[in-house]
Amino acid sequence: MANQKINREQIIIQALETLQKSKSFTQFSLRKVATDLNVDASTLYWHFKNKQEILQAMAAYVVGRVKIPDTNLKWDDQLKQLFSNMFDVYERYPFSAILMIETIPSDLVRLKLIDHTIGIMVDAGIDEQTANVAATSFDFLLTGLNIDLTVENRFRQQIVQNKNAEMADHVKIIHQNIKNYDLKHMQSSVKIRNQFSAKEQFEMGLDLIIDGLKKRLN
Amino acid sequence: MANQKINREQIIIQALETLQKSKSFTQFSLRKVATDLNVDASTLYWHFKNKQEILQAMAAYVVGRVKIPDTNLKWDDQLKQLFSNMFDVYERYPFSAILMIETIPSDLVRLKLIDHTIGIMVDAGIDEQTANVAATSFDFLLTGLNIDLTVENRFRQQIVQNKNAEMADHVKIIHQNIKNYDLKHMQSSVKIRNQFSAKEQFEMGLDLIIDGLKKRLN
């Protein structure tokens, strides 16, 4: 069918697009990527060892889009800027947060980013150990909120399209449970989730942890 | 084959055991659960709507094992105790952190736990919004570190057994990259990871966020 030779980069770019079209991460498959590339599925195995290696390359590609903020900024502004950039990149590539979780940061791009993050804090006078813990916290908060966001978006789309009654049921069950059992704080929790965007919520979490860091600097 | 009737609880308990035996979350399948139950795979669909519903029930079961600490304790000790309990439960049921991510907290058990967590902070005088953000941060930090831990454990086992050369390769690549590119902070990061257990790292993160909360109470 296809007389053009393909390379690794074309595969991961198409893979990210195919992932974007998918309804869930589970629905994403190499066979679909191959079809979109007009190529047999087995062809991918000439370029990559297995699916895991492709996921790894996809994750590295996404992280590569993250821009490092100006190192002349104040340390807390650098952190806020950096993670804001990461948030935007993750949002640009759906399911990329899941990609990060499914995957190990062994490639240079991701290792460098972690190193840089810790470096910002260490340069500000925070001890290596605390900086490490903070970097981990930031990362998981970002990833977690992003996954939540992805799930929620899918829900809304599917509910609007009446395509997925189950998801609507889930939301109903949540609200019923909250009402029936009078879970006061969950009520305000739902309100806050509707009031603020995922990014704003992430920024609030970021601020909270940064406050923790500042308390230790004093 | 099987003349015994099975019920939902037996299915989720076996499912958790079958999950435990699995080498990865992806390897876990309903067909294996059915085999372990001496039952045809289609039987499960009489008791549950689909795989997602089974995962949901498994997650609820695991969260149900978490014990709520004495409400007479100081608020920060309550939080530490609660999440320490959660950490232990997650460790007892491998892949349960992934279960939480794959799944939506719509059931009562999980909603109640979130409500309780926020309540601890609100009762201490923290505003509803900050308490919400903090609860989210705690949860993602716990989940994230737990996933990391699970992945790492599998790696070590597989490396020791020489069963998975790829994983050993990953570790080698990480170390090579760190050396070749002189990623100083990653070097200390690796050291810290070896020095402290995942639980200790989690507790450090918890302390950091609690410090952030205390700074706001002042």
Place this chain on the structure above:
DNA sequence: ACCTGAACACCGTTCAAGT
């Protein structure tokens, strides 16, 4: 009410064979 068997539409991966 509860379970089976067969079928359907999918997967990831391998490997001989082609160009």
Place this chain on the structure above:
DNA sequence: ACCTGAACACCGTTCAAGT
């Protein structure tokens, strides 16, 4: 060097049919 085709051992899910 790069790709195909067929095959293998898996999946989740449905549904008529059994008891």
